Amino acid sequence: MAKNSTPPTTVPDTTWLGRGRHLGPEPERDVRRNLIALKAAGVIDDFLDLDPVEAARSTDLYPRDESADPGPLARRVFEARWRVADEVTVRGQLTTYEPESRRMKSEGVTWVLAAEAARAWETGWPSPATVFWPDSDQVAWDHDTVPGVRLRTANPLPKDDDELRRRLRDCTRHSWFVHVVVHEAMTPDALGLRPVTAFLPPSLRHRVVEHRAAPEQALTADFVMKRELGVGIPRGGAVVLPTTPQVPDYDAERFTVRNVFLDGTQPTELLDKIVEFAALPQPMPADAEQAVTRLRQGWHLYTPDEELVHARAMVTRYAKALEAMTASCDLYREAAESALAALAEATSGADAPQTSTPAVKQNTSPLKSLTRTLAQFRNPNR
Structure with a gap:
């Protein structure tokens, strides 16, 4: 019987992906200097330099996908926003990683770069690599992960x-x-x-x-x-x-x-x-899907308009969460009241044989009851 084969996930046509190694001593310094220069020249709109812990911290009410976390080996996370074709916005996120072992340290610092445009990517647009890395042969950022x-x-x-x-x-x-x-x-x-x-x-x-x-x-x-x-x-x-x-x-x-x-x-x-x-x-390379998820769900560099939209979305999410919690409290209270009522009924039923049965037994004889009543009439002061 033939096995069902799942077609591999493909890279979205709006994205640009790259993964390589920087063999120089200070890769983050090279990225930072390049971003500062490009922003000063008006090539990019803005950029952000984040500590991995700060990048992983979410302000959302609900936790994001785990793949949005850069991971324990991350060193720095850089985000940049620029425009191509005068109007198309591109968001790029570059993460640098520590070597996985001491043996790998001589092979440099691994970097992962994911960029996404507002529409399908065009080959004539500037390379996202040269937004983050200096376009110079003197900086050894362009080594593949294959030695x-x-x-x-x-x-x-x-x-x-x-x-x-x-x-x-x-x-x-x-x-x-x-x-x-x-x-x-x-x-x-x-x-x-x-x-x-x-x-x-x-x-x-x-x-x-x-x-x-x-x-x-x-x-x-x-x-x-x-x-x-x-x-x-x-x-x-x-x-x-x-x-x-x-x-x-x-x-x-x-x-x-x-x-x-x-x-x-x-x-x-x-x-x-x-x-x-x-x-x-x-086909989506191994670990590339996580890079796309981090770019989309772990983005921090919002424009003022995007901040407003994000804030409104957060208010809506908090309101829905509060409504859900209130409904849960009401359901819990109703369930608790029902449980207490059932417990009281069960407790009352258990005590009834002990308190009422003797009284019933004492009054089972009508003759005894009549004799007791006549005795009270004969001795009214007793």
Whole structure:
């Protein structure tokens, strides 16, 4: 009998998600400085810097979803609000996390970024990553959670076969980014070494990781990719890797490019394939749903109008809660009165045989009663 399979949750088309690692000494300082500069320049409307405990504290009458809590490993929570296309409001929330173990400390501080717009996201909008992080190669915020992989650069594939398998497997299973493998038909010059991702629209530049296979890796990379992922790579071509779980409409041939010229010019065909793939409904990565929930339910940076709406909603919720508590008190009082009445009735019934039965027994004889009455008439003073 076939098992019922539940389709994976997809990323909402209004959101932008990213997760990476910052290898520098003070990631929160880098975020804070960037937000201050962007607010002073009028690029963003406002921002907020929160302690995790403060961020987790809710002013709502009822507790929020547990996934709205940033968690015990959270270091700081940053929120920012900006506008795109002159009128569309975007809210972004970035959380930094402590390494899970001492062994991981050398691999930097993990960050999770979720942003949501008032309508469907467009690739031409500014990248939320550069709202929080400085758009500079000097700040090492753009490392993937997969070790040895970085955004904004061309990552050479490992020479060792086992390492290569591990890298490809981890990237397709654990990374939140789109991964592309490009094979260098010949060793490129300085212009050819420039990453293809630099030509992508702004919102995609920090969602795509580029891997490079050296000229001598053509057969090895093709064999390993076919074995591990079910997709191959043409010599001198490129392929967009599938995700785990896989995008429903993914087809290896559809997202494969036969020829990519690494001469510094725009590889238009490959760029179109990447944009097309990114536009498909993407499966929600592990833990990403919690990031979206935190953004929606754990938001703090309200505008004055939003504060008013929020306050009115809170008044309504308190009024309903008070009404519910009053109704509960009335029901409790009625139940208590009924219980007391039942108890009194039960107690009265239990005492009746002890108090009334002897009297009944004494007066059961009519003759005795008549004799007692006549005696009272004969001796009125007794």
